[in-house]
Amino acid sequence: MGEAATARAPEFTGMTAGERHWLLRRLHSISGIIPIGGFLLFHLFENGYVVRGAAAWWSETAFTRGLPFEIVIEAVILWIPILYHMIYGLVIIATSAPNNAGYAYERNLQYTLQRVTGILALIFILFHFFTTRGWFYMTGRETNYAVMHAYMMDPVIFAIYIIGTLACVYHLTNGIFTFTITWGLVGGPRSQSLVNRLCNALFVVLAIVSVVILISFRAPV
Amino acid sequence: MAETFILRVKRQESPKAESHWDEFELEYKPHHNVISMLMEIRRNPITRQGKRTTAPVFDANCLEEVCGSCTMVINGRVRQACSALAEKLPNPTTVEPMTKFPLVRDLMVDRSSMFESLRRAHAWTPIDGTYDLGPGPRMAPDIQQFSYLFQRCMTCGCCLEACPQVNSHSKFRGAAIIGQVYLHGQHPTGKMHQDERLAAMMDEGGVADCGNAQNCVEVCPKEIPLTTAIASVGGQVSRKWIRDLFTK
Numbered sequence: 001m002g003e004a005a006t007a008r009a010p011e012f013t014g015m016t017a018g019e020r021h022w023l024l025r026r027l028h029s030i031s032g033i034i035p036i037g038g039f040l041l042f043h044l045f046e047n048g049y050v051v052r053g054a055a056a057w058w059s060e061t062a063f064t065r066g067l068p069f070e071i072v073i074e075a076v077i078l079w080i081p082i083l084y085h086m087i088y089g090l091v092i093i094a095t096s097a098p099n100n101a102g103y104a105y106e107r108n109l110q111y112t113l114q115r116v117t118g119i120l121a122l123i124f125i126l127f128h129f130f131t132t133r134g135w136f137y138m139t140g141r142e143t144n145y146a147v148m149h150a151y152m153m154d155p156v157i158f159a160i161y162i163i164g165t166l167a168c169v170y171h172l173t174n175g176i177f178t179f180t181i182t183w184g185l186v187g188g189p190r191s192q193s194l195v196n197r198l199c200n201a202l203f204v205v206l207a208i209v210s211v212v213i214l215i216s217f218r219a220p221v
Numbered sequence: 222m223a224e225t226f227i228l229r230v231k232r233q234e235s236p237k238a239e240s241h242w243d244e245f246e247l248e249y250k251p252h253h254n255v256i257s258m259l260m261e262i263r264r265n266p267i268t269r270q271g272k273r274t275t276a277p278v279f280d281a282n283c284l285e286e287v288c289g290s291c292t293m294v295i296n297g298r299v300r301q302a303c304s305a306l307a308e309k310l311p312n313p314t315t316v317e318p319m320t321k322f323p324l325v326r327d328l329m330v331d332r333s334s335m336f337e338s339l340r341r342a343h344a345w346t347p348i349d350g351t352y353d354l355g356p357g358p359r360m361a362p363d364i365q366q367f368s369y370l371f372q373r374c375m376t377c378g379c380c381l382e383a384c385p386q387v388n389s390h391s392k393f394r395g396a397a398i399i400g401q402v403y404l405h406g407q408h409p410t411g412k413m414h415q416d417e418r419l420a421a422m423m424d425e426g427g428v429a430d431c432g433n434a435q436n437c438v439e440v441c442p443k444e445i446p447l448t449t450a451i452a453s454v455g456g457q458v459s460r461k462w463i464r465d466l467f468t469k
Contacts, residue, residue, distance in 0.1 A: 018424035022462060025429035095391035096432060102297045103383050103436045111385060111434035178433040184456015187449050189438070 031081040054145040117167040124164025152217040165210040173203035224249040227313035244269040255302035279328035289377025299382040342421040344401035346411035358409035371404035373443040380437035392426035396437035396447040403450035
């Protein structure tokens with residue numbers, strides 16, 4: 001009996017354990033960029049109008065407040081991917097054992113920072129959601145300029161926002177770099193080092209933008 | 222006694238016993254290395270405090286950093302003990318076993334999990350048939366040369382020891398096996414079986430579990446471009462996965 005006896009069309013067998021594990025990891029990787037990373041950039045962009053004053057910010061962000069099927073769009077584009085990224089991120093963090101003391105290399109520090117900022121971002125995003133959008137769904141109170149201004153004038157909430165947004169921005173920019181390795185887009189040490197530096201530069205730019213936006217909310221109406 | 226060298230050795234009688242430190246003081250010789258010092262201690266195992274103890278157990282073989290068997294954590298960093306020269310070490314120096322492998326005794330660990338990884342991932346190139354298959358396809362010299370870097374892997378375990386993603390609560394099998402999957406996928410004959418290796422890399426513990434800390438490439442004594450292999454194998458598995466999604 002040779003090949004002819006055993007060769008037949010493959011049967012549908014469903015996912016193997018390996019394929020399931022791979023799918024969960026890849027969904028975590030891609031959800032961080034699309035849609036979460038994309039949304040973070042858009043969120044900074046739309047709220048950037050606050051540098052032109054309270055009225056400009058309120059009118060320019062009207063588009064996102066008036067979307068049709070808003071709750072469906074929010075759930076599919078934001079809540080489900082973010083919740084998945086958070087929960088599976090915690091699973092990944094649970095498998096790590098940082099060793100920066102013994103192996104004090106730059107990438108190893110970034111490895112640990114990615115996990116620390118992940119946890120900070122998780123806490124901040126939940127806090128941010130429940131005090132703005134979540135509050136709106138529960139009480140009908142819109143997050144208008146007066147609300148944001150009051151938040152930013154509170155020193156504790158302002159500090160939470162500064163730390164939280166910087167954590168989100170770092171987690172995204174470092175995540176863009178590791179995404180390019182994970183998917184095999186950037187291979188060699190020289191190209192990886194270049195992309196790493198570009199992502200660090202992007203972090204600096206987005207960090208400045210974030211802080212400027214948060215400070216702008218402190219301006220009186 | 223002339224100038225002396227102090228070696229602090231982590232001792233553990235058995236996998237379940239409590240560990241403790243023994244300090245040994247020996248005559249400083251500039252050409253000593255950690256293995257030759259351990260051999261000297263083994264001949265006369267008396268601690269600095271004058272207490273007679275058992276001879277420290279350790280693995281060593283080639284004594285020229287090509288076999289990987291004497292890999293230990295020296296002053297907190299993983300490396301081969303045979304190429305850790307006394308003249309380049311701080312005094313005192315601490316010597317511990319690797320922590321990512323089951324301990325056998327003292328400085329000796331069981332690295333068979335690395336060989337199990339090679340077996341699971343089919344990290345070899347089958348060339349034998351029931352008859353002479355003739356010469357295989359030719360290989361471009363530049364690919365040969367780059368592949369050679371990966372052939373220097375001695376499964377010493379440095380990349381696993383330094384990896385924050387390899388630990389008792391993770392199944393990640395480390396960088397060495399990813400390097401070997403890359404190597405055999407570069408070979409024209411080995412490439413014919415690359416899908417089997419990539420399927421193994423998809424499993425829990427495979428390339429997706431890498432956390433990109435990149436300590437592996439920093440500590441590899443053979444300077445193997447492991448992170449290049451990780452990116453390439455990550456891409457290869459991704460492409461195979463997407464191809465399979467649409468064609469299987």
